[in-house]
Amino acid sequence: MNVEIESSWKEQLAYEFEKDYFKQLCDNVDRAYKGNQCFPPIDLVFNAFNLCPFDKVKVVIIGQDPYPREGQAHGLSFSFDGGKPFPRSLNTIFKAINPTPKTSSPTDGNLTRWAEQGVLLLNTILTVQEQKPASHGKLGWEQFTDAVIKRLNAEREGLVFMLWGVKACKKASLIDADKHLVLEARHPAARPPKGGYPSTCDGHWPGCTHFSQANEWLCKRGNLSIEWYKSTQFRY
Numbered sequence: 001m002n003v004e005i006e007s008s009w010k011e012q013l014a015y016e017f018e019k020d021y022f023k024q025l026c027d028n029v030d031r032a033y034k035g036n037q038c039f040p041p042i043d044l045v046f047n048a049f050n051l052c053p054f055d056k057v058k059v060v061i062i063g064q065d066p067y068p069r070e071g072q073a074h075g076l077s078f079s080f081d082g083g084k085p086f087p088r089s090l091n092t093i094f095k096a097i098n099p100t101p102k103t104s105s106p107t108d109g110n111l112t113r114w115a116e117q118g119v120l121l122l123n124t125i126l127t128v129q130e131q132k133p134a135s136h137g138k139l140g141w142e143q144f145t146d147a148v149i150k151r152l153n154a155e156r157e158g159l160v161f162m163l164w165g166v167k168a169c170k171k172a173s174l175i176d177a178d179k180h181l182v183l184e185a186r187h188p189a190a191r192p193p194k195g196g197y198p199s200t201c202d203g204h205w206p207g208c209t210h211f212s213q214a215n216e217w218l219c220k221r222g223n224l225s226i227e228w229y230k231s232t233q234f235r236y
Contacts, residue, residue, distance in 0.1 A: 008055055052115045
């Protein structure tokens with residue numbers, strides 16, 4: 001695997017790229033792509049980094065692994081490039097950010113516009129075999145993405161980390177909550193618990209408040225908020 005990654009990330013992760021585990025990871029990925037249909041396309045594996053330079057990151061949303069069907073994954077966690085219908089996780093996210101859910105619906109699941117505003121859409125595992133979720137969980141990706149989180153934690157101040165789901169929430173141990181805002185919730189693809197979500201969430205997915213909390217945090221620190229909702233993305 002040829003690592004084509006944006007220059008600021010290349011500088012920040014240069015030492016990581018020289019480690020034996022990463023060289024083995026590249027070999028593992030090469031074999032996987034040669035032997036099976038895998039996603040995202042090999043040239044988009046590092047798309048999250050290429051769209052969101054290290055010094056521009058304001059929010060990190062941690063996912064698990066790419067969508068395992070052709071034409072859907074393009075290197076950004078939760079982002080969906082396959083038209084409609086959207087996956088359950090993305091529908092849940094859109095319901096959380098859409099201010100008028102009864103009168104409009106999203107028309108585009110591609111979240112590139114978030115990445116370009118400083119949202120690092122990071123899966124903990126960056127590749128997957130077709131129709132086999134979590135199939136690349138043992139290739140070595142998590143050691144690399146843990147290093148990414150650690151680097152952001154150490155070198156940046158005042159970031160927002162959104163951790164959704166059990167696996168993502170385990171990454172909280174890598175983040176200094178005195179320096180950054182850490183928000184945790186059930187995975188947006190998970191079905192509501194028996195009895196529904198707690199009343200403190202008004203019956204909604206608990207992550208629904210993360211977007212407004214993130215913007216409040218950013219604004220207090222003099223940063224531009226993220227435009228999560230864009231009217232042109234919704235059909236009325």
